[in-house]
Amino acid sequence: MGEAPLLDIRGLSITTAAGAPVLRDVHLHLRRGEVLGLVGESGSGKTTLGLAALGHVRAGLARAAGRVWFDGEELFGIPPAQLAGVRAARMAYVAQSAQTAFNPAHRLTNQIIEAAVFHGLMDEKTARARALADQARLGLPEPEKLGRRYPHQVSGGQLQRVMTAMAMQTRPGLIVFDEPTTALDVTTQARVLLAMKRLLAQSGAAALFITHDLAVVAQMAQRICILHKGRIVEENATEAILAHPAHPVTRNLWAVRQAQRTARAGGKTLLEARNLTAGYGRGKDILHDVCLRIASGRTVAVVGESGSGKTTLGRVICGLLEPRSGTMRLDGAPLPGLLRQRGKSLRRRIRFVHQSAETALNPAHRARDILARPLRLFEALRGAALAARIEGLMRMVELDPALLPRRTGQLSGGQRQRLALARALAGGPDLVICDEVTSSLDKVIQREILGLLARLQEETGVSYLFITHDMDTVRAIADEVIVMAGGRIVEQGLRDAVLDTPQSEHTKRLLACAPRPQPGWLETAASTAREQER
Amino acid sequence: MTSRGLHFSPRRERVTAGRILAAAIVWLYVLTALLGPWIAPYGEAQISAEPFAPWSAAHWLGTDQLGRDFLSRLVFGMRNSLFLALAITIASFALGGSLGLLAAAGPRLADQILSRLVDVFMALPALIFALMLLAIFGTGAAQLIVVIAALDATRVFRLTRALAMREAALEYVEAARLRGESLVWIMGREILPNITGPLLAEAGMRFAFVFLTIATLSFLGLGLQPPAADLGSMVRETATLITYGDFTPLIPALVIAILAGAVNFLIDGYQAQPVPGGDDG
Amino acid sequence: MHPVLKIIVQRLALGGFSLLAVSAVIFFSVSLLPGDYARNILGQSATPEAVANLRHDLALDRPAPERYGRWLLAAARGDFGTSFSGRDGGHGRAVSALVLPRFFNTLVLAALAALVAIPAALLLGIAAAIARGRAADRLINAVALTFVAMPEFLIAYVLIYWLAVRAGLFPPLASIHEDMSWGQRLHRLALPVLTLSFVVLAHILRMTRASLSELLGRPWMETALLKGLPRRRRIVHHALPNAWGPIINIVAFNIAWLITGVVVTEVVFVYPGIGQLMVDAVRSRDIPVVQACALIFAAVYIGLNLAADIIAIVTNPRLLHPK
Secondary structure (H helix, E strand, O other), rough: OOOOOOOEEEEEEEOOOOOOOEEEEEEEOOOOOOEEEEEEEOOHHHHHHHHHHOOOOOOEEEEEEEEEOOOOOOOOOHHHHHHHHHHHHHHHEOOOOHHHHHHHHHHHHHHHHHHHHHOOOOHHHHHHHHHHHHHHOOOOOOHHHHHHHOOHHHHHHHHHHHHHHHOOOOOOOOOEEOOOOOOOOOOHHHHHHHHHHHHHHOOOOEEEEEEEHHHHHHHHOEEEEEEEEEEEEEEOOOOOOOOOOOOOHHHHOOOOHHHHOOOOOOEEEEEEEEEEEOOOOOOOOEEEEEEEEOOOOOOOEOOOOOOOHHHHHHHHHHHHHHOOEEEEOOOOOEOOOHHHHHHHHHHHHHEEEEEOOOHOOOOOOOOHHHHHHHHHHHOOOOOHHHHHHHHHHHHHHHOOOHHOOOHHOOOOOOHHHHHHHHHHOOOOOOOOEEEEOOOOOOHHHHHHHHHHHHHHHHHHOEEEEEEEEOOOHHHHHOOOOEEEEEEEEEEEHHHHHHOOOOHHHEEEEEEEEOOOOOHHHHHHHHHHHHHHHH | OOOOOOOOOOOOOOOOOHHHHHHHHHHHHHHHHHHHHOOOOOOOOOOOOOOOOOOOOOOOOEOOOOEEEEEHHHHHHHHHHHHHHHHHHHHHHHHHHHHHHHHHHHHHHHHHHHHHHHHHHHOOHHHHHHHHHHHHHHHOHHHHHHHHHHHHHHHHHHHHHHHHHHHHHOOHHHHHHHHOOOOHHHHHHHHHHHHHHHHHHHHHHHHHHHHHHHHHHHOOOOOOOOOOOOHHHHHHHOOOHHHOOOOOHHHHHHHHHHHHHHHHHHHHHOOOOOOOOOOOO | OOHHHHHHHHHHHHHHHHHHHHHHHHHHHHHHOOOOHHHHOOOOOHHHHHHHHHHHOOOOOOHHHHHHHHHHHHOOOOOEEEEEOOOOOOOEEEHHHHHHHHHHHHHHHHHHHHHHHHHHHHHHHHHHHHHOHHHHHHHHHHHHHHHHHHHHHHHHHHHHHHHHHOOOOOOOOOOOOOOHHHHHHHHHHHHHHHHHHHHHHHHHHHHHHHHHHHHHOOHHHHHHHHHHOOOHHHHHHHHHHHHHHHHHHHHOOOHHHHHHHHEEEEHHHHHOOOOHHHHHHOOOOOOHHHHHHHHHHHHHHHHHHHHHHHHHHHHOOHHHHOO
16 A cells, blocks of 8 residues: 555445435545545435545534544544644635535635635735635636625636635645536536646645546546445546446446437428527527427437527427517417417427426326326316326336326436426327426436437327437437527537537537547647637 | 325424423313303303402402403403404415415516505504504404404415415426416415415414414403403403512413414424525525 | 615615505505594584584595695604594694604613613524524523513513512503603613513524524535634624624514514503503594504604615625626
8 A cells, every 4th residue: 555545534424314324334545646536426425425525524414433534633533623723724625516605795815815814824915825826827817806806796617716726725635526517517617627637736636526427527537436325336547447337337327428319310390480589578689580490200409508598499489488589380380479379289289398307396296196187188088088098108108107196206306207208298299398308317317218208209209309408418319409509509400410520619619528538638628618718 | 105294394393292282282272262161160251259359269260350250251261362363364364375376476467566565564563553453443353353364464475475486486387387277276286285384384373473463452452342351451451460469460461372382382493484684695 | 876876775765665655554544444534533422513523623525635645744744633632622732742752752662672682682593593403592492482472461561570579679660751860760661671672582583593594504604614714713704794684684674573562561561652652542543643653653663674674785795796
């Protein structure tokens, strides 16, 4: 082993107050200057582990067993004052959402230097100078001006970098990064990641880099741990994990990337929209002059960053937002912009599936009510015929009819999204608008849902307008692709044409910035992202 | 393992000895109120001894300023106040609750009108408003019910609207709109079941509060018309005894406090916390 | 114009509008009464001439909006008309002469109570929030819950029973008059102030505790912890600067309890304040006095809420430093 590790977690078990395990017998060590990736799906306990590495257990959780040694000290065994000293001088934390992690009442630079000055590690002047220098090195414009601002005045991507500067302030031996770029757009993500990587390399700090995205962590870490249900199921050098993932959980992290389907061209026109312009309330236009065609039995994917107008487009087509100008036709007949002007049959033919089934299904209703309502409404089914159709729908989305009496809150995430799909299919629609329907699910379940969507399309001939920000998902589902930016369509066409030979700069940038595990991807992506911004 | 309980309660509280005691107290009050006429040793307005008689075997708590049995008045007063508070709470929830749902799920204009109206009514403390209306309409059970229920409905409206607004922003309501559901369906079948938990807790709070308001008004001499018994006026009418070191007049007040306390205690932790100005975070 | 200034001007206008709307409600509620107002006041036995006289005195023969305008303008000058009581003998007193001296007495009582209760409530509420879930917190909360459940007059009489009757420390009644020294006044005021303090204290305490515990659970409090800041620093430097807005709002919110408490406390202690005056006027249905009292309470209530609102705005960094 040689030199003693900087961080040494031994046999750590953490449970909820009720006794349910969150971490089970975790062993983990980190050498000085090493970056260790910690990868897991939601609920795997990775944040809890990251905080435990700093000697912190959140309220509602309790440490059942185990010790955490950091640089010769057992963090759970030293008095609070001593622990505070260790945290201030030698360790740091970068949270997922910098927007909520900064105190809204203080200026940014004051927050960056607070701990160092408070503990007398350096005088205020030195601290300020270092804070400004670090911010500049992280690529933040006008650090002096920025530092005088309050958190709410600064964008998310910048705040994430300011938080990194705060973590670097005392040149700590260990930094825990907790999903530091998850809330950012792919282009911003690439730039922030590269800034973090460079600063880490310069300072020689060790880091625990927590994420759910194997491709992201492959760019940052020398070694990777896979966490699943509170247990470390695989641990290896980054190249080894990428080349030969041993555990099924690890292989599942690539699940969506592995799901591919041949794109199909042609098909008769189902929906046609011309020159759609739309905006909310009295605000300015969000959509500009959008034209699109959706063929019957095909999937059109709409991709773009947040704020590109892709969600607004979906809302206009389903009738939630009336366009300010432009026309829509369904099967050649005019489609009114306002939901109220669409008759029952139009409402039946165009259905909408929301991103989060947790909030899209009424938690007070049972699965049976969820499916019965549209069937009663659209097909006027009653009694035995209704019961039979409900069971049929459940089988169609591969759900056990025994789940019918459950309330939606008692179903798992994947089951809920299947139920939401079944509800959308209940009236036999022609077009289903899917708004990021897989993005809040774990990768394995994403692949299952994508497969289900494809199968249902073959069986029923339904068309999908599939809104997403994830390029892997596009490859897995789309026949045609629409790329949006700033409320306009910047490129559209057959999937393989758009993805393999992109014409517009926006598409190229999106493709370049989508995380890839290949070495050197990050540097290329970041430079592409920077170029575009100028 | 389908649970049929209040699955929407924010957090399930433990069943503690304190809670069992509080529930027992509430039941005791309900029973006493229901069985009042059979439990009370004397009639509600029956003069059975000399005024201000001391505690005795015939009159356990003595008599009041007119020579009526204090214990019997206590039982009837409790019964009257309890039924009155119940009627007011039900009325205020029917009115404030349905308008609150309408404001949250209905057209923007309805919300604006209703909210501004409620703002005006809430720009005056409830007790002052009640006093003014009672000055105009006179006192009596019917006036009490109408005035307090109307004022209380403004508070219920605010809470219902806030709770329902939060639900109305969720996608399941949007999904219902996309299906073409009616406003009544969205209010009653989509939103209401999801806010029943906090509303029930609030109903408990409001009941305790109404009970206290009735006591306060009757203490001020603006409650039920004599000879009907009510707890607040019993305190006022016999208060002089206190200056002689006799705490009998405090018993009706204690009866009020114990019920209000038991209800509050049962509900503490369930209710949507009244945190004003919590919207800036 | 700085956006904060704009918001403040808006709030001031809103406050003015609220007061105007409330004054209209106060004035026009009288018209909700079925039948003739003058007849209602005088009773069924009154002679037609008496009714006609009263109608003329009250200008009931004029259109309602005109009467409202006159009433409002007069009220703005401090003239609230003539009290009904003693009107028969032709020597009805000006309402303002009844109301204004008592209003001053009430202000003294309420201000003293606020001075005692608010700091105590905030300190206890903060202490409870910091000790959340521990024995001290549970004790504080249980005591506060008990006081919330007690009718104001029970608190008053318990204090009278123990401190006045049993211990003889203070007088049981708080009758005061012009030529009393401030020392004597304060001695007499002790029990009413104590009563009122308990009423308000419990409410403010509970809300402060709830609001602060929510604040302590914010992610940036965890950041402060992980930065290695000790507990004291986290509370004083991180939680408190964000707590002023909510705390000020809580105090304003509880002015309603203070006003409610004032009415009952004054009646119990026979303290010559505006609350007792209003209750007496309600009992004798002396409408002009009731309206004057209601309007004064409304003005105080709206004014204090407005002040709190503005303080909360100017302490909010999001508004002070807009994007």
